[in-house]
Amino acid sequence: MNLSASQLRRAAALQEKIEAIQAELASLLGSSAPAAVGKPAKKKRTMSAAARKKIAAAQKARWAARKAETAKKGK
Structure with missing residues (x-):
């Protein structure tokens, strides 16, 4: 996937906005760490x-x- 410089700048700006919103949400919910995104880790089978x-x-x-x-x- 080849992105132009403007697309990369836009993606970086969106990522920063997402991180800021996550931090704000964490502060509202009283969490010191941001919530994990994605699937929870599976337990290793033995x-x-x-x-x-x-x-x-x-x-x-x-x-x-x-x-x-x-x-x-x-x-």
Whole structure:
């Protein structure tokens, strides 16, 4: 996206206005920090040791099957 100099100046001016309005809103609502905009952060999912072990075993079985298949073709 190529913007002209005038478009960039207008975008910067609009951004400043937005920030000023957010600061004013925060002061009216009694908040010291501006409100977060966008989606809230998702909680990081963790996997149990048993699940990791099960996945690793399945992957090793796939690798062994593939290795056996290529060894069979090589003979």
